[in-house]
Amino acid sequence: MWGIVVIAFAGTAVAVTQLGEEFLPNFQETDFLMHWVEKPSSSLDSMVRITKQAAGELRAIPGVRNFGSHIGRAEVADEVYGPNFTELWISVDPKYDLPATVKKIQTAVDGYPGLKRDLLTYLKERIKEVLSGAGATIVVRVYGPDLAVLRAKGDEIKKSIDGIAGVINLKTEDQVLVPQLQVRLLPDAATRFGLSPGQVRHAVATLVRGTKVGEVYEDQKTYDVVVRGSPTVRTDIEAIRELPIDLPFGGQAPLKDVADVYIEPAPNEIKRESASRRLDVTCNVAGRDLGSVARDIEAAVKKLDFPTEYHPEFLGEYAARQESRQRLFMLAGLSVLGILLLLHMDFRSWRLTLLVFLTIPFALVGGVLGAILQGGILSLGSLVGFVTVLGIAARNGIMLVSHYRHLEEVEGEKFGVPLVLRGAEERLTPILMTALATGLALVPLVISGNKPGHEIEYPMAVVILGGLTTSTILNLFLLPPIYAMFGRVQRAAE
Numbered sequence: 428m429w430g431i432v433v434i435a436f437a438g439t440a441v442a443v444t445q446l447g448e449e450f451l452p453n454f455q456e457t458d459f460l461m462h463w464v465e466k467p468s469s470s471l472d473s474m475v476r477i478t479k480q481a482a483g484e485l486r487a488i489p490g491v492r493n494f495g496s497h498i499g500r501a502e503v504a505d506e507v508y509g510p511n512f513t514e515l516w517i518s519v520d521p522k523y524d525l526p527a528t529v530k531k532i533q534t535a536v537d538g539y540p541g542l543k544r545d546l547l548t549y550l551k552e553r554i555k556e557v558l559s560g561a562g563a564t565i566v567v568r569v570y571g572p573d574l575a576v577l578r579a580k581g582d583e584i585k586k587s588i589d590g591i592a593g594v595i596n597l598k599t600e601d602q603v604l605v606p607q608l609q610v611r612l613l614p615d616a617a618t619r620f621g622l623s624p625g626q627v628r629h630a631v632a633t634l635v636r637g638t639k640v641g642e643v644y645e646d647q648k649t650y651d652v653v654v655r656g657s658p659t660v661r662t663d664i665e666a667i668r669e670l671p672i673d674l675p676f677g678g679q680a681p682l683k684d685v686a687d688v689y690i691e692p693a694p695n696e697i698k699r700e701s702a703s704r705r706l707d708v709t710c711n712v713a714g715r716d717l718g719s720v721a722r723d724i725e726a727a728v729k730k731l732d733f734p735t736e737y738h739p740e741f742l743g744e745y746a747a748r749q750e751s752r753q754r755l756f757m758l759a760g761l762s763v764l765g766i767l768l769l770l771h772m773d774f775r776s777w778r779l780t781l782l783v784f785l786t787i788p789f790a791l792v793g794g795v796l797g798a799i800l801q802g803g804i805l806s807l808g809s810l811v812g813f814v815t816v817l818g819i820a821a822r823n824g825i826m827l828v829s830h831y832r833h834l835e836e837v838e839g840e841k842f843g844v845p846l847v848l849r850g851a852e853e854r855l856t857p858i859l860m861t862a863l864a865t866g867l868a869l870v871p872l873v874i875s876g877n878k879p880g881h882e883i884e885y886p887m888a889v890v891i892l893g894g895l896t897t898s899t900i901l902n903l904f905l906l907p908p909i910y911a912m913f914g915r916v917q918r919a920a921e
Contacts, residue, residue: 767780
């Protein structure tokens, strides 16, 4: 008997170490988001041309129902992007084979070299954005004060990650130098002309960016009236140098007489977080479980040397899973402690309390077996299933031990094998009814399989069904003989 218990627990412990880890299941949605990111200096015309060409190719794929896109993002939007960023919306007809259609879509977009891209379901992309602010499964975020050093460390991290099995769509966040117009005021010259720095900045801003001077109302709509230079002037540095600046006492002076106007390389964007500049190296995972890939990435990055004031941080689905698991374990530990104290208050015996606790791991055996049968991956649904089945297993054990005590203390049954057999027989029906009522409710989910809409419920149902099976069998066949061996309690009154 003890050999069976030891073998079952040891086998379960070994199997748990071999299980893969995932946070989010592979949602089988039919609506997808695709991000296309070209070099920051790319023009709007080039992105429009590429997007139109891609639209024709994607719409020609059998199963693609709808297609839409937008290029860039307004300055007052929730996320600000330049014209080098395009978001594509692709909808697949549910009548077609989803994996095959997605594969064709991926093949089509892979035919555009030089673009950084990802193809994610809408729900998964939104969740990833919430987790790390980046639409990727794993994010290595590097913090530091100097952008050049950040870019160098980002490339170094990318090289260390490249080659790890399961890593796809590996990319470094675009932070490159782009041509930038600079106007540096000459204080002495401006003073001689009686000009203030604000007057010079206002004149340049009006010419290059535009200045709002009024509003026009038409058909209950408001239109801004903006004064700015013509396109040929705004893009000509010599024309900007000749910009006439109105002098306070009359007359005009060219901009070049009061300021240096030149083009210099400048970062296309600077992102800050936690009072520090930062750069992201991101990737997705395919072909391996998330936990294995994330651990390999962390090990590779931790081998690198980082200067003072620079450090990496690991974000994304795996980090969120680790945080959730730690919180779950902490709350589970507090719950177990509370249950332990309540059982001891009722049983008034640590021996009986520990006997009941021995029944809880019975559910882990079948739960782990169920996780192996449905792919060997522990996801969010699997963890919920384990929590559920542990509660049912504990309830059955408590019912059985409580009935043994009732037979002995209330009905005067003498402790021994007859008491154990009678108690097991009388509690057989309630235990089986509990297991069957729960199990039968989950059978439709298991039979229907991992179809769209069941990505979380399916692994949860498999784990609960497996745990119910083993916990019921072990409770009925192992707990009675164990109670017969160790269940005798000497009361103080005796």
